[in-house]
Amino acid sequence: MDIGAIRKEYTQSGLSRKDLKRDPLAQFSLWFEQARTAEIKEVNAMCLATVRPDGMPQVRTVLLKIFDQQGFVFFTNYRSAKANELADNPQASVLFPWYDLERQVRISGPVEKISKQESFKYFTSRPRGSQLGAWISEQSQVISGRSVLQTMLRQMKEKFKAGTIPLPDAWGGYRIKPVSYEFWQGRANRLHDRFLYQQDGDEWRIDRLAP
Secondary structure, three states: OOOOOOOOOOOOOOOOHHHOOOOHHHHHHHHHHHHHHOOOOOOOEEEEEEEOOOOOEEEEEEEOOEEEOOEEEEEEEOOOHHHHHHHHOOEEEEEEEEHHHOEEEEEEEEEEEOOHHHHHHHHHHOOHHHHHHHHHOOOOOOOOOHHHHHHHHHHHHHHOOOOOOOOOOOEEEEEEOOOEEEEEEOOHHHOOEEEEEEEEOOEEEEEEEOO
16 A cells, blocks of 8 residues: 555644744643634544653553643553553653644643542542443453453442442542643645743743744
8 A cells, every 4th residue: 555645735824933822831722722613523632652661652542631730631540551651750741633723732741640639529520431430440451351341340330339439549640740832733845833832940932943
C-alpha cells in the first residue's frame, strides 16, 4: 500500500503573536471552548506520554477531566502501567489532537497524585456503571478473557447493590503541572504556526518555533 501521496493542505486559519493570550491557560481555555463549539469528537481526549524504567516511551489516550490554575487532571488505576511509569519518573506530556480545526496543543510538566478527597468528589460524579468498572479492572494486567470482567461485574453489582459505592484504594487522579505549552496551527505548504510558552519564574516566555 502506497500512502506517501496522502496529503491535506491546512488552510483554515493562522496564528500570530498578537492573537495569543499572555497566560497559556487562558489560551488553552479559548481553544478548548472553540473545539467544543465546533463539536470535536472527544474534545477532552489527550494522548498521554510517559516513560518506562528501561527508557521506552509509552503513549495512550486518556480523558482530561479538570483543568485550572493548578494543572490538568486525569484519572486512572494507581496500579496501571502508566501509574508505575509515573511512580518511577513523575514527568509527562499530553497532546490534544484537534484535527478538524487543524490544531494541536502539547503540554508538558511534572505529575503528582491529587488528594483522595478530590478523587472521591469526581468518582461520585461518574455514572454508577463507571464506578463499578473502577472496582473491577486491574488495569494493564493480563486476563484470560472478557468473561472474567463480566463475572466480576455481577459480583460487584451484588456487593454494592445498595448505597454509595466507595472509592477504590487503587483509583484516583493525577495532576500535570505545566512548565511548557505548545500551540500548533496548521498552515499551507507545511509552514505551520507554532508558539511555545515556557515558564520563566512567575512569567511565561513565548517563542515562535520553526515548523
